[in-house]
Amino acid sequence: MINVTMQALxxxxxxxxxxxxxxxxxxxxxxxDRVFDFSIGNPSVPAPPAVSAAIAEAAAIxxxxxxxxTPASGTDSARTAIADNLNRRFGQEYxxxxxxxxxxxxxxxxxxxxxxxxxxxxxxxxxxxxxxxxVWVEMHGARxxxxxxxASDFQIDVPALKEVLNEHTKAVIINTPNxxxxxxxxxxxLRDLARxxxxxxxxxxxxVFLISDEPYRELAYGGITVPWxxxxxxxxxVCYSWSKSLSLxxxxxxxxxxxxxxxxxxxxxxxxxxxGRALGFVCAPALFQRVIAQCVGEPADIESYxxxxxxxxxxxxxxxxxxxxxxxxxxxxxxxxxxxxxxxAERAKKHELLLVPSDSFGVHGWVRLGYCVSEKVIAGSAxxxxxxxxxxx
Amino acid sequence: MINVTMQALxxxxxxxxxxxxxxxxxxxxxxxDRVFDFSIGNPSVPAPPAVSAAIAEAAAIxxxxxxxxTPASGTDSARTAIADNLNRRFGQEYxxxxxxxxxxxxxxxxxxxxxxxxxxxxxxxxxxxxxxxxVWVEMHGARxxxxxxxASDFQIDVPALKEVLNEHTKAVIINTPNxxxxxxxxxxxLRDLARxxxxxxxxxxxxVFLISDEPYRELAYGGITVPWxxxxxxxxxVCYSWSKSLSLxxxxxxxxxxxxxxxxxxxxxxxxxxxGRALGFVCAPALFQRVIAQCVGEPADIESYxxxxxxxxxxxxxxxxxxxxxxxxxxxxxxxxxxxxxxxAERAKKHELLLVPSDSFGVHGWVRLGYCVSEKVIAGSAxxxxxxxxxxx
Numbered sequence: 001m002i003n004v005t006m007q008a009l010x011x012x013x014x015x016x017x018x019x020x021x022x023x024x025x026x027x028x029x030x031x032x033d034r035v036f037d038f039s040i041g042n043p044s045v046p047a048p049p050a051v052s053a054a055i056a057e058a059a060a061i062x063x064x065x066x067x068x069x070t071p072a073s074g075t076d077s078a079r080t081a082i083a084d085n086l087n088r089r090f091g092q093e094y095x096x097x098x099x100x101x102x103x104x105x106x107x108x109x110x111x112x113x114x115x116x117x118x119x120x121x122x123x124x125x126x127x128x129x130x131x132x133x134x135v136w137v138e139m140h141g142a143r144x145x146x147x148x149x150x151a152s153d154f155q156i157d158v159p160a161l162k163e164v165l166n167e168h169t170k171a172v173i174i175n176t177p178n179x180x181x182x183x184x185x186x187x188x189x190l191r192d193l194a195r196x197x198x199x200x201x202x203x204x205x206x207x208v209f210l211i212s213d214e215p216y217r218e219l220a221y222g223g224i225t226v227p228w229x230x231x232x233x234x235x236x237x238v239c240y241s242w243s244k245s246l247s248l249x250x251x252x253x254x255x256x257x258x259x260x261x262x263x264x265x266x267x268x269x270x271x272x273x274x275x276g277r278a279l280g281f282v283c284a285p286a287l288f289q290r291v292i293a294q295c296v297g298e299p300a301d302i303e304s305y306x307x308x309x310x311x312x313x314x315x316x317x318x319x320x321x322x323x324x325x326x327x328x329x330x331x332x333x334x335x336x337x338x339x340x341x342x343x344x345a346e347r348a349k350k351h352e353l354l355l356v357p358s359d360s361f362g363v364h365g366w367v368r369l370g371y372c373v374s375e376k377v378i379a380g381s382a383x384x385x386x387x388x389x390x391x392x393x
Numbered sequence: 394m395i396n397v398t399m400q401a402l403x404x405x406x407x408x409x410x411x412x413x414x415x416x417x418x419x420x421x422x423x424x425x426d427r428v429f430d431f432s433i434g435n436p437s438v439p440a441p442p443a444v445s446a447a448i449a450e451a452a453a454i455x456x457x458x459x460x461x462x463t464p465a466s467g468t469d470s471a472r473t474a475i476a477d478n479l480n481r482r483f484g485q486e487y488x489x490x491x492x493x494x495x496x497x498x499x500x501x502x503x504x505x506x507x508x509x510x511x512x513x514x515x516x517x518x519x520x521x522x523x524x525x526x527x528v529w530v531e532m533h534g535a536r537x538x539x540x541x542x543x544a545s546d547f548q549i550d551v552p553a554l555k556e557v558l559n560e561h562t563k564a565v566i567i568n569t570p571n572x573x574x575x576x577x578x579x580x581x582x583l584r585d586l587a588r589x590x591x592x593x594x595x596x597x598x599x600x601v602f603l604i605s606d607e608p609y610r611e612l613a614y615g616g617i618t619v620p621w622x623x624x625x626x627x628x629x630x631v632c633y634s635w636s637k638s639l640s641l642x643x644x645x646x647x648x649x650x651x652x653x654x655x656x657x658x659x660x661x662x663x664x665x666x667x668x669g670r671a672l673g674f675v676c677a678p679a680l681f682q683r684v685i686a687q688c689v690g691e692p693a694d695i696e697s698y699x700x701x702x703x704x705x706x707x708x709x710x711x712x713x714x715x716x717x718x719x720x721x722x723x724x725x726x727x728x729x730x731x732x733x734x735x736x737x738a739e740r741a742k743k744h745e746l747l748l749v750p751s752d753s754f755g756v757h758g759w760v761r762l763g764y765c766v767s768e769k770v771i772a773g774s775a776x777x778x779x780x781x782x783x784x785x786x
Contacts, residue, residue, distance in 0.1 A: 001599055001657065002664045006508050009667030040462075047456035055680070059449035063440035069433075069642045103496055103645070103674065110673025115399050132670070139671040206394055249462045250679025252496070264394065271395045274402030277525070278532040280503025281496065285678045286643025287448070 009135065015360045016040060023354050030352075036381035037354045038369040041179065041330070043247040045301045045372070051246060054291040066290065070283045072273060074101030074255070078293040082255060085296045090228040098259055100272050101284035101292075103252035105215045105241035107276075110136045112211055112237050112256055113171070114275035115268060117142045121170035126156055128180055128333075128361030130213075133173055142170060146362060154181045154324050154333070158192040165200040171209040172197065177216040177226060177328025180361050180368040184220055184327040187227045194233035201235070207263035210236040215254070218245040218300040220328040221309060234261035237268070242292065244330075245300040253288040305330045308371040308378055315382045319389045330372040333358075336365055337392040347391065351384040402528065408753045409433060416747050423745075429774035430747045431762040434572065434723065436640040438694045438765070444639060447684045459683065463676045465666060467494030467648070471686040475648060478689045483621040491652055493665050494677035494685075496645035498608045498634035500669075503529045505604055505630050505649055506564070507672060508664035510535045514563035519549055521573055521726075521754030523606075526566055535563060539755060547574045547717050547726070551585040558593040564602040565590065570609040570619060570721025573754050573761040577613055577720040580620045587626035594628070600656040603629040608647070611638040611693040613721040614702060627654035630661070635685060637723075638693040646681040698723045701764040701771055708775045712782045723765040726751075729758055730785040740784065744777040 016039055023037040058066045073079070079096035086094050102108045113123065113136050121142040125133050126149050137144045145164050150157040156174065172193075176185040197208045212229040217240070220226050230236040241254030258269045283289075312332060316323055322335040334355070336344035341357040345367055348355050358366035371378065409432055416430040451459045466472070472489035479487050495501045506516065506529050514535040518526050519542050530537045538557050543550040549567065565586075569578040590601045605622040610633070613619050623629040634647035651662045676682075705725060709716055715728035727748070729737035734750040738760055741748050751759035764771065 002509050002661055003507065003511055003668070004664075006664040006667035006671060007660050009670055010663035010665065011667070042461050044457075047460055051460075052452045052456060056449055056452035059445045059452060063445060063640065064437075067440055067444075067641045067643050068435050103678075106675045107673045110671075114396065116395050118396055135671055136673060247456065248460045250460050250676060250682075252675060252678055267400050268395055270403035271397075271399040272403065274399035274404070275396070277402055278399060278503075278528055279672045280500045280529060282499045282645060283643060285496075285645055285681070287680070288678070289643075 016356050019354050019356060022349075026352070033376070033380060035352045035354070036377055036384055038371065038373065039354045039356055041244075041370050041372060042249060043244055043372050044374055045247055045304045047247040048295070048298045048301070050295045050298050051248070051291055054294045055287070058287055058290055067286055070286050070289060072276060072283055074099065074284055075289050075293065078289040081293045081296045086257070090231065092230075092259070094257065094259065097269070098257055100256045100258070100269065100276065101289060102254045102256060102276070103281060103284055104243060104254045105213060105239055106132065107252070107281060108239035108241065108254050108256045109133070109173070109211065109213060110139075111272055111275045111279060111281065112239055113137060113142070114140045114279060115271035116170055116209055118170070120168055122166070122168040123170055124161060124164060124172040126161075126174060128358060128363045128366070129173075130175060130179055131360055131362070143168075148363070149181070154178070154183045155185060155189045156193055158189065158196055161193065162196045165196065165208065167204040167206075169200065169204070169208050171211050173211045173213060174229075175213040176229075177220055179216065179329055180331050180356070180358070181324050181333040182326025182329050182331045183324060184224055184226050187232070190227055190229060190232045197233060197235070207235050209262075211239060212236055213239045215241040215244050216329040219302055219305060219330060221302065221306045222327065224327045226328065230257070230259050230261065234259070235263050237262065246295060246298060248288070251285060251288050253284055253292060305372065308373070308375060311375060311378045312369065312371050315378070315385055319385055321385070321389065330370060332369040332371060334367050334369060336367055337389070339365060341365055341367055348388055351388050353381060353384045353388060409749050412747050412749060415742075419745070426769070426773060428745045428747070429770055429777055431764065431766065432747045432749055434637075434763050434765060435642060436637055436765050437767055438640050438697050440640040441688070441691045441694070443688045443691050444641070444684055447687045448680070451680055451683055460679055463679050463682060465669060465676055467492065467677055468679075468682050468686065471682040474686045474689045479650070483624065485621075485623075485652070487650065487652065490662070491650055493649045493651070493662065493669065494682060495647045495649060495669070496674060496677055497636060497647045498606060498632055499525065500645070500674060501632035501634065501647050501649045502526070502566070502604070502606060503533075503672060504665055504668045504674065505632055506530060506535070507533045507668035508661060509563055509602055511563070513561055515559070515561040516563055517554060517557060517565040519554075519567060521751060521756045521759070522566075523568060523572055524753055524755070536561075541756070542574070547571070547576045548578060548582045549586055551582065551589055554586065555589045558589065558601065560597040560599070562593065562597070562601050564604050566604045566606060567622075568606040569622075570613055572609065572722055573724050573749070573751070574717050574726040575719025575722050575724045576717060577617055577619050580625070583620055583622060583625045590626060590628070600628050602656075604632060605629055606632045608634040608637050609722040612695055612698060612723060614695065614699045615720065617720045619721065623650070623652050623654065627652070628656050630655065639688060639691060641681070644678060644681050646677055646685060698765065701766070701768060704768060704771045705762065705764050708771070708778055712778055714778070714782065723763060725762040725764060727760050727762060729760055730782070732758060734758055734760055741781055744781050746774060746777050746781060
């Protein structure tokens, strides 16, 4: 009678959302200080003062100049500011015509996939992976193909990925810095990936697109460089969002970059415009297009997250937890102390530690800790981790 | 190689957009005062001062309280404020649970259709109709069925609509006050419609949903009442936007209302949530959810549009143009002075009158004038209309 697939998607329980809701209730019950909620990726760092200043400024000028429809692809001023910023940082020559503003990274990915996918296509993801990838890939009619990350360091397992490439492969989605693992893909691994994708494009006579999902691009620590993917593999679409770098997750503002070097670049860009239209996006929020035009160069406050990373790593190191040392994003990927990650997370919950079981990301045996929380939460969690660890000795 | 349907949609020329772009260029060439641009529906009335005040207030409080992710369905405070407002105005008992906030009416419609449509479904629209209806209906896999409006007054032709109802009919989309015609559907015609939809639901053993697209609800003139559709046909979803009533078209903020009286209401609501997720909407823009929670009761400035309506009608009356006397929205539907509406619009353009030919809305022989412009533009256009009229005598 209605679309049962959509109903099921709407009713599907989400471990992350449920854990977050449990955390809110539990904090109300026993106090904020006593619940150690590592469940979600809502930035703890506030948006920079320049953002609030740009909003206040917009509130003071004639409303018609701020709130009118913009072109579907975004205002020239915002797109030009973004292109200039990318050109400065990555030595490129992008223009406004390479950019399409979106309502955040989810929209960027959904629109990009819709623009590319044809019947019988396959899209490859690296597991563990952000669970909505499956929803969007399948929604737009392709099959999702999972390639497990390299066991040793959670970089891309390029030889394994090469094995699943075939004449149906339309695209590969990568996410670097990575949610949920925190790894930053190395230049070497990206070069290896580029070679096998280029070879496959030649062998099967049709281009394999790389979709680089980069909401965490600015969150990298210890001086590590996050390689600019389109410089390594030209046939790359970049999907970006300011949710994390400017702490604006609720405002839904991001972009799709379609460089000129992408195969049939102008046709792909037109398909992006068509997909945005077909899905019901009219334009990205106008006020935040204005904010971005002014604040695109604002640095992200990575020091706070870096301190959290050091503090939490120190606690886990001391207690002998096994985890992937993160170079970016704000997640720690920790080995569960028993094979069943859900049983482990349930036991952690008894000590008020809220950790996301790895089956949410398509793999078993791990938990994800989001350290975009206050230092107080991390410091306060040390005893709980100690007791949890002791239970497994 | 890419999705050619999306590419074609992205490359499709739009008469409205092209006319608008032509208008901008022409104004730069010969001066703002000498081009009479009736092409688009961008409100000329500014957002009310309460909106700017709410934005300024938000800029002054801690950013994390403003810009964080909201629940996918919207904040409780915004949804409760909207429910209270509807309850007061229409004597209902809605709660936050009946409301799902969206990125504007386009998103409301795309999501509602995705939630309802199954393979082999049909969706009925009344022609002339907003051209994106076809895009969304077909995108989500249904057939669009057009039923011409009643020739005399452009109300719904209920007997004609009854003829096309069948076991595949999933929904009927209505838009009142109407774009492009400006008509407000009468209570009588809606009651007639409700009866045939209820009969068809019984006859074919499955409910026919009514989707009431209402971005112009508050823009009605001369004391006319816009009937509350769910009170007349219980199986109604309302798709709303503040683009016109609060002059916020670029900010993308609206809602879907799923009343409890809708068939399988909670399942439909879940499917709406699932469809929003699948299409790539995460939440409506958080800052504007806050603005709406504070400003939902702000009256629209209908006096300005009403003055424009009187002024433009007076000019057309004096010159003997035939048109549909509009009760709502901000459009005038004028009979072209020759059978080919494109030839007529081209001739008008020679006199700097920018009118949208009716084939953009699926019918022939008319043009649409958007009177959401300054009074000066309307007053200045009188001579041009006079010369145009004289050419056809």
